[in-house]
């Protein structure tokens with residue numbers, strides 16, 4: 034479709050515009066009122082600018098919400114989701130009016146904040162303010178990266194915009210500066226952000242908290258900024274959007290002076306409109322004031338619906354046109370077209386993991402971060418969809434793909450990303466890239482700093498996004514940087530995120546297997562937790578169980594030497610596996626038969642059958658866990674009476690081996706603890 038002619042034919046006259054906008058407003062008002070819960074204010078104020086976007090320029094097909102070249106729209110101010118649900122319903126997505134009437138109710142497709150995967154047309158789970166904006170940056174990065182990879186002269190098969198609607202809260206959150214700075218630096222001209230500048234947050238006026246010049250701030254980030262003073266001026270918003278699209282070298286911020294609770298006689302421009310139903314009387318007064326039927330609620334005028342529903346035909350035309358373009362592209366570039374389809378479908382190429390390195394003891398000692406870097410080099414060459422980097426710790430996290438080039442404005446085909454020292458935005462950008470599809474995104478930092486990116490990791494897990502984290506410097510064993518840099522409670526924190534798979538490999542060969550898990554897992558994030566310090570390589574000749582064992586989360590690395598029934602089982606993860614092996618040898622000289630179970634992933638082990646877990650950890654054998662991290666969590670995982678050599682304080686500044694020794698990670702202490710456990714066990718047995 035030639036957008037200008039067709040769009041002008043579709044543009045509603047002002048009265049119809051107003052009818053459509055009020056339809057959105059009152060659907061949102063009625064949804065919140067019926068649920069007696071939610072946020073009517075932002076939808077009422079922002080309906081007009083959202084309408085300007087959805088009616089005048091957004092490229093979408095309600096009948097195929099997954100169409101790869103659609104524009105992306107992210108409602109970063111997720112609390113205003115009644116507006117999004119109203120838009121999705123009226124434009125013809127599979128979201129019946131009944132669902133709007135069940136807003137925020139059990140099992141509905143209209144949850145309290147937008148949830149990706151629950152509602153067709155919702156591109157990202159939003160609610161934690163600021164995350165959606167950074168998701169949008171990730172989506173815009175994915176767009177330019179895929180365009181650089183797949184578009185060819187005469188063939189623009191990747192060519193869409195990313196729009197984000199933000200509120201004050203989104204821009205107050207620090208992540209907006211991290212993401213805004215990155216987007217400006219990367220010249221993401223196809224990222225367009227609409228800002229509902231309504232001067233109100235929960236506690237009242239933004240005069241209380243938020244008085245900097247936001248426009249100047251984003252201009253300083255390198256953004257193109259515009260202001261629209263009257264949000265109800267649809268043409269002015271549409272024009273600003275057009276200007277934003279015309280500006281190809283910079284992302285755009287359009288601040289629109291909206292009025293929270295627009296039209297409500299007693300609540301407009303007050304915090305009272307923000308987060309609770311208007312109330313029956315106020316709804317009536319608002320409707321009367323705007324010439325809207327007071328009942329029935331959920332009223333949708335026919336002309337408005339008819340106008341909105343043109344989106345279906347329009348979207349269909351746009352998609353059919355794209356499909357024709359894609360066909361022509363496929364004829365000229367069949368391999369590339371097949372490759373595009375493959376990455377969008379998240380299929381891995383045949384043989385992607387064949388011939389991954391096998392390390393031998395002659396290669397050691399080797400830090401698992403180094404082994405990971407070697408795996409990334411190989412996987413990166415086989416999987417062109419792998420794209421990622423580090424939060425300014427690349428030389429430490431070993432996250433670069435050799436020869437893949439830097440992702441930068443002059444080279445969007447580059448796959449090594451430099452996120453800068455912006456962990457929170459990095460996490461959310463990775464989510465946006467994964468949500469866009471077509472890429473396997475990964476990002477690295479020190480394990481201790483994963484706390485800075487916990488919110489996006491939680492969302493990645495909630496949305497089952499295939500994002501990979503590379504967390505190095507994984508324990509007090511990292512040494513001299515001291516307690517600020519030595520993670521203690523991070524492992525248990527990560528493991529406790531539902532849907533997150535954490536792997537802490539014990540050596541280079543376990544690291545290879547851990548990467549197999551990470552790439553193979555298409556449903557949810559994986560955190561690889563890696564050492565800074567060198568570790569001996571566990572030779573597959575001596576430890577053949579490693580490759581399959583890691584996939585199961587926990588396995589017998591070395592069984593009790595002379596009996597099938599061990600006296601004790603030493604469970605260890607990562608670098609402490611070597612201590613467990615040494616302990617096993619020493620214990621043998623003391624007449625104790627110890628089994629060593631390597632447990633790189635408690636999350637994966639928990640998924641195995643009861644029979645398997647009982648085989649590895651028979652109920653009648655006492656256990657000792659050895660892990661240089663907080664002992665919290667192991668009790669609930671392997672039993673209440675378990676003994677743990679762990680850390681329940683912070684670390685210390687000294688060489689890693691010295692710190693480890695002081696915290697009891699020595700063969701001597703392992704043996705002492707084992708004897709203690711065995712004595713207790715005997716005592717208990719004699720009492721029975």
Ligand SMILES: Cc1ncc(C[n+]2csc(CCOP(=O)(O)OP(=O)(O)O)c2C)c(N)n1
Pocket residue numbers: 072074075110112113160161162163200201202203206229231233234235293307
């Ligand atoms: C990270 C985060 N912190 C706090 C909240 C709780 N919260 C929801 S909306 C809101 C205020 C939002 O004000 P504004 O962004 O201006 O939205 P509006 O009042 O215009 O609806 C807050 C603090 C949140 N959703 N996310």
